[in-house]
Amino acid sequence: MTDQPNPARSYFVPKGGLPPQSQLVTDRAMFTEAFAVIPRGVLSDIVASALPFWDAARFWVLARPLSGFAETFSQYIVELGAGGGSDRPETDANAEAALFVVEGALDIILDGATHSLQSGGFGYIPSGKEWRIRAETGAVFHWIRKRYIAVDGLPAPDAFFVQEQDLTPNTMPDTNGGWATTRFMDPADLRHDMHVTIVTLQPGAVIPFDETHVMEHGLYVLQGKGVYHLNQQWVEVEAGDFMWLRAFCPQACYAGGPKPFRYLLYKDVNRHAALP
Template identity: 60%
Template sequence: MTTYARPPGGLPPQTARPDDGAVFTTAYALIPASTMRDIVTSFLPHWRDMRMWVIARPLSGFAETFSHYVVEVAPGGGSDRPESDPAAQAVLFVTHGTGTLTLDGADHPLEPGSYAYIPPGTDWNLTAGTELIFHWIRKAYVAADGVPAPDPFVTSDAATPLRPMPDTGGRWSTSRFVEPDDLRHDMHVNIVTLEPGGVIPFPETHVMEHGLYVLQGQGRYLLNTDWHEVGPGDYMWLRAFCPQACIATGDEPFRYLLYKDVNRHMPLRV
């Protein structure tokens, strides 16, 4: 059965001790689920009855291409003016609850597993039916001469097939919501699934920046030179070229939502 993690909110009891494994280095950050409490939430103008955890934002000298929010909206809450930046594109991925996303005047029901891509400049709004929790990943779109901007679309985790990685026997797969060679897109937000015992069998080292939110399961993850035990709701934030690898250690699939920037020249000037 597919389940999705959520921030715990609240506050730990006074008997707890602040030793949750949070790490911030020059190469990566590990933000455990246990840090996503009430006192670290933020709010936005033009939203009703919402709060959010900002778990990634552009930082000079670190990861610079994207922001990542986990948004919680009370029943009836939402926004008619959700985005303030006309250059921002977005992916929304719902983990809990129900609601309605309106894209260019068309309504789309939201439920756990819903996935929406929203191009820059798109007219959209969102209303929660029940308590709604979703990931909101934003990136300034980089246009390419002669390449049209992407179209908006709404799909779901359940409707997107797992694509096994070569020579893995299906133990390491990716749910790709956009085709890798679709050059209209300059970011991918996918779901990676490793079956119990599955591995990423080499330390990936590449130009893409990453945000990885663990949706389900347990894993042992290599970040630069350090191995970390990670589980539901933990977040890993990697700058370019940070080595990474993974071993799925639990008895259920290990799944994470993965951001990366793709398909564009490297900027040579600020």
């Protein structure tokens, strides 16, 4: 795990490699019609991908639009070596991007301005924008991509860049501070068709009911461990694990200890359900 000056905010960083021949084959990976769990040990060298127009980069694809899997988004973990990056990172003009840095630092060049993000940095880039990205000494970040759903009469959202360390988490009511959400997008801004947040549950805290809702989720555990109740199955997860939850998949969880249980959360929001 990456060392952080504030132990309440740390971010797991995969390192690749290959498990030894002595390791048991059976693990916690699950793929069902309602959810999937990709444990951190799956992110080895042999499952990394390469993409066009990137230098000194490799990608672990956690989710992609696929029948019976993610429908609204894709999510990558991107590892950049020194000097790595791209002058043409996105090849789909309709794709919006959310970036969250978990190690190192990177520069995003957008509309002639350079935005520097350190570990804990978040950036949102609207669809249709040309942008570049570079990491002078290397970096690891999450890249969430979604096809933006425009609404007639509603302008597109603006790009923005912020550090998690500068944001105040919103404490959930009647939880004594045990459950809080750090919101990167303003929930009242209906220009956005996705939200990316960091959910923090203190040890022993709980999401006390099976949420069952229209929003699709991608969850990457940044820190700690917990037990999720997913569609009537209990699943234990830890830092570095990824979960995909289909729309209407029942979901609740307990946070383990001794550290806070924290995860990066994607969900699609603020749009009518598409009709066939």
